[in-house]
Amino acid sequence: MERKILLSEKEMPQAWYNVAADLPTPLAPPIHPVTKKPVGPQDLAPIFPMELIKQEVSTERWIAIPQPVQEVLKLWRPTPLVRALNLEKKLGTPAHIYYKNESVSPAGSHKPNTAIAQAYYNKMEGVTRLTTETGAGQWGSAISFACAQFGLKCKVYMVRVSYDQKPYRKSLMRLWGGEVVASPSKDTEAGRNILAANPNSTGSLGIAISEAVEDAAKHEDTKYTLGSVLNHVMLHQTVIGLEVEKQLAMAGEKPDVLIGCTGGGSNFSGLVLPFVPLKLKGRPDLRFVAVEPTACPSLTKGPFRYDFGDTAGMTPLLKMNTLGHTFMPSGIHAGGLRYHGMSPIVSHLKENGLCEAVAYAQNPVFEAAVMFAMTEGIVVAPETAHAVRAAIDEALRCKAEKKARTIVFNLSGHGHFDLSAYDAYLNKQLSDYEHPEEAIAEALTHLPKMD
Amino acid sequence: MERKILLSEKEMPQAWYNVAADLPTPLAPPIHPVTKKPVGPQDLAPIFPMELIKQEVSTERWIAIPQPVQEVLKLWRPTPLVRALNLEKKLGTPAHIYYKNESVSPAGSHKPNTAIAQAYYNKMEGVTRLTTETGAGQWGSAISFACAQFGLKCKVYMVRVSYDQKPYRKSLMRLWGGEVVASPSKDTEAGRNILAANPNSTGSLGIAISEAVEDAAKHEDTKYTLGSVLNHVMLHQTVIGLEVEKQLAMAGEKPDVLIGCTGGGSNFSGLVLPFVPLKLKGRPDLRFVAVEPTACPSLTKGPFRYDFGDTAGMTPLLKMNTLGHTFMPSGIHAGGLRYHGMSPIVSHLKENGLCEAVAYAQNPVFEAAVMFAMTEGIVVAPETAHAVRAAIDEALRCKAEKKARTIVFNLSGHGHFDLSAYDAYLNKQLSDYEHPEEAIAEALTHLPKMD
Numbered sequence: 001m002e003r004k005i006l007l008s009e010k011e012m013p014q015a016w017y018n019v020a021a022d023l024p025t026p027l028a029p030p031i032h033p034v035t036k037k038p039v040g041p042q043d044l045a046p047i048f049p050m051e052l053i054k055q056e057v058s059t060e061r062w063i064a065i066p067q068p069v070q071e072v073l074k075l076w077r078p079t080p081l082v083r084a085l086n087l088e089k090k091l092g093t094p095a096h097i098y099y100k101n102e103s104v105s106p107a108g109s110h111k112p113n114t115a116i117a118q119a120y121y122n123k124m125e126g127v128t129r130l131t132t133e134t135g136a137g138q139w140g141s142a143i144s145f146a147c148a149q150f151g152l153k154c155k156v157y158m159v160r161v162s163y164d165q166k167p168y169r170k171s172l173m174r175l176w177g178g179e180v181v182a183s184p185s186k187d188t189e190a191g192r193n194i195l196a197a198n199p200n201s202t203g204s205l206g207i208a209i210s211e212a213v214e215d216a217a218k219h220e221d222t223k224y225t226l227g228s229v230l231n232h233v234m235l236h237q238t239v240i241g242l243e244v245e246k247q248l249a250m251a252g253e254k255p256d257v258l259i260g261c262t263g264g265g266s267n268f269s270g271l272v273l274p275f276v277p278l279k280l281k282g283r284p285d286l287r288f289v290a291v292e293p294t295a296c297p298s299l300t301k302g303p304f305r306y307d308f309g310d311t312a313g314m315t316p317l318l319k320m321n322t323l324g325h326t327f328m329p330s331g332i333h334a335g336g337l338r339y340h341g342m343s344p345i346v347s348h349l350k351e352n353g354l355c356e357a358v359a360y361a362q363n364p365v366f367e368a369a370v371m372f373a374m375t376e377g378i379v380v381a382p383e384t385a386h387a388v389r390a391a392i393d394e395a396l397r398c399k400a401e402k403k404a405r406t407i408v409f410n411l412s413g414h415g416h417f418d419l420s421a422y423d424a425y426l427n428k429q430l431s432d433y434e435h436p437e438e439a440i441a442e443a444l445t446h447l448p449k450m451d
Numbered sequence: 452m453e454r455k456i457l458l459s460e461k462e463m464p465q466a467w468y469n470v471a472a473d474l475p476t477p478l479a480p481p482i483h484p485v486t487k488k489p490v491g492p493q494d495l496a497p498i499f500p501m502e503l504i505k506q507e508v509s510t511e512r513w514i515a516i517p518q519p520v521q522e523v524l525k526l527w528r529p530t531p532l533v534r535a536l537n538l539e540k541k542l543g544t545p546a547h548i549y550y551k552n553e554s555v556s557p558a559g560s561h562k563p564n565t566a567i568a569q570a571y572y573n574k575m576e577g578v579t580r581l582t583t584e585t586g587a588g589q590w591g592s593a594i595s596f597a598c599a600q601f602g603l604k605c606k607v608y609m610v611r612v613s614y615d616q617k618p619y620r621k622s623l624m625r626l627w628g629g630e631v632v633a634s635p636s637k638d639t640e641a642g643r644n645i646l647a648a649n650p651n652s653t654g655s656l657g658i659a660i661s662e663a664v665e666d667a668a669k670h671e672d673t674k675y676t677l678g679s680v681l682n683h684v685m686l687h688q689t690v691i692g693l694e695v696e697k698q699l700a701m702a703g704e705k706p707d708v709l710i711g712c713t714g715g716g717s718n719f720s721g722l723v724l725p726f727v728p729l730k731l732k733g734r735p736d737l738r739f740v741a742v743e744p745t746a747c748p749s750l751t752k753g754p755f756r757y758d759f760g761d762t763a764g765m766t767p768l769l770k771m772n773t774l775g776h777t778f779m780p781s782g783i784h785a786g787g788l789r790y791h792g793m794s795p796i797v798s799h800l801k802e803n804g805l806c807e808a809v810a811y812a813q814n815p816v817f818e819a820a821v822m823f824a825m826t827e828g829i830v831v832a833p834e835t836a837h838a839v840r841a842a843i844d845e846a847l848r849c850k851a852e853k854k855a856r857t858i859v860f861n862l863s864g865h866g867h868f869d870l871s872a873y874d875a876y877l878n879k880q881l882s883d884y885e886h887p888e889e890a891i892a893e894a895l896t897h898l899p900k901m902d
Contacts (some may be wrong), residue, residue, distance in 0.1 A: 003461045003525050011454045038484060074454050074826050075537075086526075086600075104555065106828030108867070148825045149537075171870035175824055373626055374599045377526050377557030416559070417869040419622035424624060 003085060005098075005247040007078035013242040014065060016235045017039040019273040019345060021061035022280065027231070027348055028319035029057075031306055033311040036450065037317045047216045047224040049125040052118065055232040063235065065117075072116045072149050076105045077239065080407075081247035086375035088395070096222055096253060097396035100244050100271060101378075101412040103353040107172070107434070108415030109381065110267045111142030111227055114236035118225045119146035129153040131215045133183065133208030136162050136335035137169025138381075138413065139227035144178030157183035157191075159209040160203035162335070168417050190214050190312075205339070206311020206325075213314065228264025229309060229318070234345050238269025244408060245274055255286060256405035257394050260412065261386040262290040262299060262357070263336045265343030267412035272355065273345070279354060290346060290354035291386040293365075294434040296329035298322060298342045299350055299357035301440055306450050307341055317448060320347040323435075324443030330433050333361055333421035336413075340443075358390055361432035365389045366425035369415070381413035382421050456698040458529035461898050464693040465516060467686045471722040472512035473731065478682070478799055479770035482509075482757055487901065490767045497677040499668045500576040503569065506683040512685065516568075523567045527556045528690065532698035532859075537826035539846070546849035547704060548842055550721060550862040551695050552829075558623070559666060560832065560864030561718045562593030562678055565687035569676045570597035580673040581602040582666045584634065584758060585660030587613050587786035588620025590678030591833075595629030607660040608634035608642075611654035619868050628786055634659040640761075641665050656729070656790070657762020657776075660741070663767065665815065678717025680760060680769070685796050686719025693861060696725055697885075706737060707856035708845050711863065712837040713741040713750060713808070714787045716794030718863035720854035723806065723900050730805065739806035740845070741797060742837040744886040746817070747780035749773060749793045750801055750808035752891055758792055768899060771798040774886075775894030781884050783813055785833040787864075791894075812883035816840045817876035820866070832864035833872050 020027060029038035035179050040055045048056075050310040055063060065073075071131045083096040102110035116374075125430060130152055134140030147154035156178050163170060163182035173180050181187060183203045184194035190210040194201050203206070216224035226233065250256055258275060260268030272288040279286045290299055307322040308314035320341045323329075327340040349355040369385035371392065372378065380388060391409040415422065424430050471478060480489035492504045499507075506514060535548040535591065546826075553561035573581060581603055585591030593608040598605035607629050614621060614633035624631050634654045635642040641661040645652050652658070659682035667675035677684065692709075699706055709726060711719030723739040730737045741750055749772045758773040771792045774780075778791040800806040820836035823829065831839060842860040849856050866873065875881050 004460065006459070008457070009455065086552060105831070106824075149828075167874075168867075168870040171874050172830065175821060175830060175870070175873050177825065293855050370626060373557075374628065377596060377600075379557070379623065379626060416619075419619040419626070422626050423618075423622050 005081040005251050007243060007246060009074050009078070011246060012070060012073065012078050013245065014061040015238050016063055017238040017242060017274045018058055018063055018235055019230070019276050020059045022277050023348065024280070025352065027344055029191045029318040029401050030318055033313070033317055033448065038337060039220050047213060049121045049127060049223055051121040052232050055235055056230060066120060069117050069120045072386065073113070073239070078243045079104055081244055087372060090371065090375045091392065091399065093395040093399040094402065094404040095395040096404065096406045098406070098408045099397055100240055100408065101411045102240060102267065103378065103411055103414035105143045107138070107142040109142065110237060110240060110417065111139050111140050112145055112264065112269060113239055113270065113320050114227065114233045115142040115146035116149065117236045119143070119150045119152055120297070123150045123152060124263055127221060127223045129155070129219065130225050131155045131212040131222055132225045132227070133156070133157045135159050135205050135338070136166055137173065138336055140178065140180065141169055141172045141176070142227065143225055144173040144176040147178065148176040154178040155215065156180045157185065157208040159183055159208050160201065161207060162250060166417065183211050185211060188214045195229050197209050205309055205340070209310040210312045210314055227266070227339065227402055228266040229343050233266050234269040234343055236313060237266050238273050240270035240410065241272060241274035244271065248408070253406045255408050257287045257289060257407045258408065259289045259291060259387050259390045259394070259409035261383050262292050262342065262346060263339050263383060265346035267410050269343060271408070273409040276354065288349070288420055289390055290355055290357040291390040292357060292359050293332055293334055293337050293386065294359045294361045295332045296323070296338050297435060300359045302442065304347055304351045304446055307447055309341060318344050320344045320351060322407065323440055324446050327443040328444045330435070333418060333424070334386065336383040358416070360389050361434060362430045363425065363432050366422065366430060368392050370425070378411065379415045380411060381415045383410045385397065387412070427429045454534050456702050458694060460525050460695060462691050462697060463521060463524065463529050467516055467688055468512040468689040468693060468725045469509055469512055469514055471682070471725050473509045473728050474799065475731070477804065478795055479790040481767040481769050484759070484764065484768055486900065494666065498664060500572045500578060500674055502572040502576065503683050506686055507681060517571060519567050520571045524564070524690070529694045530555050531551050534693055535827050538823060541826045541841065542823065542846050542850065542852040544559070544846040545853065545855040546846040547857045548846055549857070549859045551691055551859065552862045553691060553718065554829065554862055554865035556862065558589070558593040558596045559867065561691060561721060562587050562590050562592065562690060562724065563596055564690055564721065565678065565684045566593040567596035567600065568687045570594070570601045570603055573674050574601045574603060576765055578603070578672060578674045580606065580670065581676050582606045582608070582663040583676045583678070584608045584663045586610050586656050586789070587617055587788055588624065591629065591631065592620055592623045592627070593678065594623040595627040595675055599627040600628065605629040606666065607631045608636060608659040610634055610656060610659050611652065621842065634662050636662060638662070639665045647835040651771070655762055660761040661763045661765055673705060679717040680792065680794050682796060684717050684757065685720035685724060685794055688717050689724050691721035691725060691861065692725035695722060704857045706859050708738045708740060708858045710740045710742060710838050710845070710858065712788060712834050713743050713797060714790050714834060716797035718861050720794060720797055722861040727805065736782045739800070740841055741806055741808040743808060743810050744783050744785055744788050744837065745810045745812045746783045747774070747789050748810045748886060749791065750814065751810045754800055754895065755802045755900055758898055760792060771795045772814055774891055775897050777897045778894040781886070784869065787834040796840050801895060811840050812885060813881045814876065817873065817881060819843050829860060829862065830866045832866045833869050835863045838863070865879040
């Protein structure tokens with residue numbers, strides 16, 4: 001039996017799958033924070049190219065992947081679907097465990113799937129420069145890589161605390177030609193205001209978003225990019241699940257449980273959205289499991305409400321599971337999962353009973369990641385480790401119930417830049433922090449009022 | 452056209468290719484440092500398992516790869532052979548450039564190809580614990596990963612200066628269950644002697660080898676492992692070239708130039724040895740190019756002589772290109788290429804006109820690596836960057852000569868743990884140091900006398 005199920009480049013998806021075409025009820029529209037009316041394309045045009053704005057609201061089922069985007073994706077796609085035989089043996093489970101290995105991209109995660117598409121559409125519309133924010137740096141490095149491929153300039157506002165503490169993601173961005181500044185910076189009004197009030201500010205994702213958006217809005221040649229949450233980002237990630245569909249068929253497997261970690265929701269969506277039609281028609285027992293940290297439990301503890309996408313309250317209001325835009329998650333190592341909200345699409349699935357969510361604390365998550373490294377070899381990112389934990393628990397349930405289910409999880413990224421987190425785990429320095437209910441309730445009192 | 456030429460697991464090589472069967476003249480035997488006679492199996496038995504000792508001196512053309520070794524190799528093998536279309540376009544060359552991507556292994560390089568085999572044979576002979584030395588940590592992490600796969604204990608003596616300055620390779624070893632100590636350590640007599648003389652010693656590969664060998668020799672349950680130089684290591688790496696043979700045939704290509712960087716010689720050998728019969732019979736124009744740093748030019752400036760494998764002069768004498776075992780290479784970033792000697796097999800090829808060698812300084816090497824990252828996406832290891840430089844120069848020669856040659860280089864490892872080296876390059880802090888001829892001449896006066 002082959003461990004790795006490989007597709008040829010000819011078998012790559014030619015179109016992205018748009019779940020909006022198949023949802024039983026429509027997605028709630030984004031709302032203008034002042035008028036409280038749905039935002040129109042003209043509201044978004046200063047910061048996004050028109051093609052991406054169209055994709056954001058499209059209800060077409062299939063959207064063709066442009067040939068130049070496919071060509072770049074072929075640098076690492078299709079990615080392998082791998083049977084985790086060693087892990088199965090270690091667990092003594094009758095389950096079949098598969099992982100989709102998105103860590104093989106140059107930037108080390110699934111993020112380039114959308115970065116490449118976004119860079120391409122901007123290039124086509126005459127944009128010559130992109131801005132974005134980044135926390136630990138996964139998204140910033142993906143967009144720097146994408147800009148290198150299409151000859152665009154790129155400026156990344158990187159949260160100061162990560163800029164100082166995690167130098168190597170910054171090095172990676174610079175290597176690919178990206179300009180990286182610590183945020184808050186002196187390059188924007190938003191940044192200067194923060195620095196004037198607090199010269200030692202360590203920054204936040206919210207501040208960095210404000211800076212990147214301002215930079216894009218103020219420069220004719222520049223647009224803004226976002227690596228998760230929005231509908232068009234989820235769309236671009238569906239290449240993952242579309243490949244998995246073919247690969248499972250090749251292996252003669254029918255999936256029972258699909259698992260992904262969720263911060264903004266993009267790697268989870270990429271894996272599960274193409275399977276939504278199957279769940280709606282004929283396989284109601286097919287389960288989609290979103291895995292989040294107990295330190296930032298938006299899906300398991302946040303209500304489904306309109307809220308700002310950023311901390312500062314500058315973006316349109318999105319209907320989503322949220323802990324409130326003023327929520328401050330604790331400093332867990334899975335930086336990519338520290339977001340107060342959740343993709344409106346994932347939130348909609350959850351609200352409509354189409355997906356489940358589970359939350360884990362850090363120690364059980366790293367315990368799973370070490371077991372995975374010892375058996376399958378790969379050192380996964382702390383974010384991905386959440387999906388590994390859930391996959392192992394599902395497999396152990398199969399063992400207890402003596403049922404052979406097929407479990408697929410998304411190996412969304414490697415942990416080569418996160419080894420200090422593993423050190424902390426091995427040295428027993430990780431906290432199993434759970435965000436207190438009262439703090440969540442308090443943050444929720446700041447949700448914007450809807451008339 | 453497909454960029455990536457993929458093999459299925461069924462197409463993996465079933466046997467290693469042993470070039471000793473086809474060399475026009477036999478390899479010179481290793482010599483006992485005291486008796487000056489060829490060493491026998493009994494001399495090596497305290498530190499190596501018998502099966503590896505047999506492989507070291509075998510002249511059988513094919514040696515079967517045990518099934519359990521193949522099973523572990525399947526975690527990442529066969530590896531892709533990739534057409535570097537973007538790089539070709541950037542260079543405007545008529546050449547076809549291919550790279551064999553060995554960076555996809557869990558440890559990030561070709562090193563696990565032999566680590567897995569060595570761990571297996573030790574396990575089969577009842578060994579329960581392995582020792583080794585490591586500089587920057589590539590080999591130490593490969594052997595830790597291999598020991599995790601076969602349930603062996605592992606102790607890595609890591610050169611003190613790297614132990615302190617490169618914490619993440621150390622983290623990787625610990626994550627896979629390896630015990631890592633800074634060398635010189637208090638755990639061996641060799642280490643204690645050094646520390647007594649100089650408590651602040653930053654260590655060296657030579658000292659670390661002495662410690663690892665002593666540990667193995669003194670413990671019944673323990674053997675020693677080496678990641679390069681020796682014949683059995685070159686043997687295990689031939690899976691690389693055997694796969695490339697099949698992949699080039701699938702692409703309808705005939706190779707003209709095969710390129711690999713050389714420190715101890717193992718990734719270069721892995722790629723080129725299976726092509727030696729082709730060069731000897733029918734394709735005398737087929738070129739094998741070994742690429743080394745000007746800071747440690749063993750093949751380009753070292754004579755072919757008997758010398759010790761280690762700095763301290765404890766090992767058998769090997770006939771090889773050497774700069775003298777007391778040679779101290781400068782602190783270039785390509786740590787894996789800082790070795791005074793060279794694989795006896797590679798040296799033998801060079802001596803017999805079967806391969807060429809070229810040396811590069813650091814800046815042109817990193818310039819090539821950045822061009823590769825900007826076009827093909829992958830951030831290569833500083834060692835590998837030497838092969839990238841040579842491949843680019845060969846492709847530029849094709850352009851000048853208007854000849855479409857097929858160039859294949861071994862992408863032996865990724866640079867995810869070497870980003871500080873890229874930072875230094877981008878900040879113009881790298882030296883183009885060339886080791887002075889006089890210093891080499893002086894080091895050569897310390898070669899052991901042969902009667």
